[in-house]
């Protein structure tokens with residue numbers, strides 16, 4: 001199976017984690033696109049979706065799935081999203097698609113984070129994938145200097161502004177052995193909107209697409 005087939009496999013498998021009669025949290029990315037397409041087949045069984053990006057909103061609406069304003073939703077049972085990397089504790093790097101801030105907001109509404117990923121995303125230590133950080137523009141140079149002190153090389157993602165109108169820094173060269181501590185530290189830096197370490201909002205379940213089928217990891 002190629003990577004696209006593995007993404008389709010886990011996208012379909014995630015539908016079994018949707019709670020009938022509830023609002024579903026929906027992430028962003030190519031794996032989530034497969035989930036949205038599969039969700040469309042059971043759309044009559046859900047109340048609607050809370051979306052983490054304009055792209056996902058558009059795709060959900062194209063299937064006739066109602067998209068609710070996050071501000072009107074207090075709690076949702078399940079949030080389904082992909083990851084750029086996930087480790088054996090369920091900690092993740094996210095934001096390769098620049099949607100990390102809204103992803104963390106929707107994840108914060110959810111009881112359970114169900115991560116869907118192909119097996120290339122499972123790592124021993126986070127950090128091989130450049131860490132995305134959404135920042136306020138005027139703080140970018142200072143934040144890049146702070147990352148340098150930690151051994152990271154931060155560069156602005158060219159031509160990209162998030163749905164919130166902010167730039168993204170991609171940080172190479174970090175070895176994130178303590179995701180919770182690093183997320184907490186970076187969150188304190190003035191100008192950081194969201195760091196793409198999902199430790200406080202880690203996955204409870206990962207549906208991993210492998211050559212042998214879907215493997216369910218629980219954390």
Ligand code: 5RP
Pocket residue numbers: 027028029030031032081082083084093094095096097098099100103
């Ligand atoms: C978007 C994300 C995505 O979940 C992540 O980039 C994985 O994307 P894909 O499913 O396309 O590999 O965090 O901001």
